[in-house]
């Protein structure tokens with residue numbers, strides 16, 4: 001029996017799936033997404049002279065504002081997100097028309113609700129960039145300080161190598177992955193050979209390096225196979241190169 005998890009958009013073997021980390025993370029993300037929508041109001045009839053400060057100034061009387069943005073294209077509507085749902089409700093209950101000090105009348109309604117889609121990332125792209133940027137700036141500052149404390153260029157070069165070179169842990173992980181891959185290939189193509197090439201082979205790898213592997217088929221004869229899966233037209237698998245290489249991306253932090 002197979003269950004379908006609509007949240008993760010996958011088929012799963014049993015209901016235990018809902019205890020999984022990814023499913024739980026998506027549940028939390030969906031909850032945050034829904035709270036954020038329910039805490040937001042949609043404001044229309046925005047005038048060109050209205051900016052975020054004017055809107056914040058007026059709408060903060062209903063509660064603390066978390067976010068405010070005006071549509072950049074036409075500057076006709078805005079969305080104000082409150083820290084909590086009560087504030088948004090208070091604003092909506094007050095009136096659907098709000099008069100600003102300059103005499104203009106803004107229309108306010110509940111923000112349109114969009115369906116939560118798991119592809120919509122767990123954190124926003126901007127959040128992701130900010131987290132990484134802060135980390136990068138911090139690491140950069142530590143590095144500069146370290147380098148300033150050293151007297152010779154040799155020492156400095158060594159420090160940079162120490163900092164950038166691949167960690168033992170990650171190197172071991174990659175080695176193990178390579179061994180497993182090799183075992184898998186040899187099982188089917190006993191004549192073939194798998195070789196590491198590039199930075200993983202010449203010890204210049206950093207934590208951000210990829211892993212280049214060459215498959216040397218030697219005298220391996222590969223019979224054309226007819227794949228019978230339904231979404232395949234039955235093409236034969238053709239390997240006419242003597243070797244093929246593939247980029248395997250094992251970046252952990254990217």
Ligand SMILES: [Zn+2]
Nearest residue numbers: 005007008023
């Ligand atoms: Zn799920």
